Amino acid sequence: EAQVTQNPRYLITVTGKKLTVTCSQNMNHEYMSWYRQDPGLGLRQIYYSMNVEVTDKGDVPEGYKVSRKEKRNFPLILESPSPNQTSLYFCASSLSTGYYNSPLHFGNGTRLTVT
Amino acid sequence: AQKITQTQPGMFVQEKEAVTLDCTYDTSDQSYGLFWYKQPSSGEMIFLIYQGSYDEQNATEGRYSLNFQKARKSANLVISASQLGDSAMYFCAMREVQGAQKLVFGQGTRLTINP
Numbered sequence: 001e002a003q004v005t006q007n008p009r010y011l012i013t014v015t016g017k018k019l020t021v022t023c024s025q026n027m028n029h030e031y032m033s034w035y036r037q038d039p040g041l042g043l044r045q046i047y048y049s050m051n052v053e054v055t056d057k058g059d060v061p062e063g064y065k066v067s068r069k070e071k072r073n074f075p076l077i078l079e080s081p082s083p084n085q086t087s088l089y090f091c092a093s094s095l096s097t098g099y100y101n102s103p104l105h106f107g108n109g110t111r112l113t114v115t
Numbered sequence: 116a117q118k119i120t121q122t123q124p125g126m127f128v129q130e131k132e133a134v135t136l137d138c139t140y141d142t143s144d145q146s147y148g149l150f151w152y153k154q155p156s157s158g159e160m161i162f163l164i165y166q167g168s169y170d171e172q173n174a175t176e177g178r179y180s181l182n183f184q185k186a187r188k189s190a191n192l193v194i195s196a197s198q199l200g201d202s203a204m205y206f207c208a209m210r211e212v213q214g215a216q217k218l219v220f221g222q223g224t225r226l227t228i229n230p
Contacts, residue, residue, distance in 0.1 A: 033217075043206070043220045050216065058217065090160060092218075100215040101148040101167045106160035 002027045006091050006107035013081055014115055021076045021110050023091030030096040032074040033058070033104070034066065036087040043090070049074055050096070081114040088112075118142065119207050119221035127227045128197050135182070136192040136224050138207030144168075146212035149190040151181065154204040154223070163205075166190055194226075202228045 004025045013019055025032065033048035035058075045058030049068040063085055065077040074093075078085060088111050092104040120139045128134045140149065151163040166174045166181045174181040182191040194201055207221040 031216075042222050045217050048216050056216070088158060092160075100146060100210045100212040101165065102210075103148075103150050103162045103165055104210075104218050105162065106152075108159045111158070 002105070004091055004093050004105050004107040006089075006110050008110060009108060010111045012113045012115065015082055016080050019078050019081060019112075021078075021089060021091075021112070023074045023076065023107060024072050025074075025091075025093040025105070026072065027093060027105065028071065029093035029105075030071070031102075032068065032091065032093045034064070034074070034076050035090045035092065036060065037090065037109075038087050046076070046089075078112075081112075083114050086112060086114050118219045119209055121207055121221035121224050123224045124222075125225045125227070127229060130199060130228050130230050131196055133193060133195045134197050134201075134226065136194075136205050136207075136226065138190045138192065138221060140188050140190060140207070140209050142188075142209065142211050144211040144213050148210045149181070149183070150208045150210070150218070151179070151190075151192045152206045152208060152220075154206065156203070160206075164192070197228050199228050199230060202226060 007022045030051045034046040035043045037043045044060045046064050047066040049055045091107040094104045095102040118141050147168045149166045153161045164176045164179045166183045178195045180193045204223045206223045208218045210218050
């Protein structure tokens with residue numbers, strides 16, 4: 001089954017404790033991206049990657065890191081989480097960004113709480 | 116300037132009725148894609164339907180159709196014969212050829228289907 005898999009689904013952590021949210025897709029998509037969703041602010045892009053070893057900042061990249069060493073994986077790293085990073089996080093993938101008509105396929109989301 | 120506008124924060128509809136969710140957009144690109152996503156209370160983002168800027172016919176996917184009025188920059192989602200399981204948040208989104216690295220979302224409409 002074609003899918004984007006995120007783990008964990010729920011995560012509660014404390015301020016400053018490094019964490020990684022994993023994301024993997026099995027559709028051979030070139031493009032991958034991370035979004036966060038917050039009440040009143042909607043969905044905002046954190047980082048994106050157009051292909052292996054190519055990553056770039058989205059609208060809200062502060063406090064986050066990403067890497068794209070393999071085509072299928074795009075982990076999101078919070079080196080020192082803070083309470084304002086409490087949010088619902090989505091990983092998504094699609095065919096190349098040259099295909100503006102390509103829909104994003106989303107993972108099931110990760111609910112992160114930082115205390 | 117907001118690129119995607121959904122003017123209905125919430126809608127209540129009787130089961131089996133048709134419902135139209137409004138979406139207007141703003142872009143200077145000639146080439147762009149318009150998407151609708153459903154987010155149930157469980158949180159995942161589900162792709163529903165796509166309309167390309169050059170498509171002359173309105174897109175349809177089962178009970179979903181997209182009423183595309185290019186001159187008015189409108190891309191309304193129509194759900195026919197609504198079901199209780201249609202209760203969810205619905206997001207309109209756009210991907211422009213110039214900014215295809217990002218999917219831009221509206222604020223969403225919360226649809227509630229009453230039995």
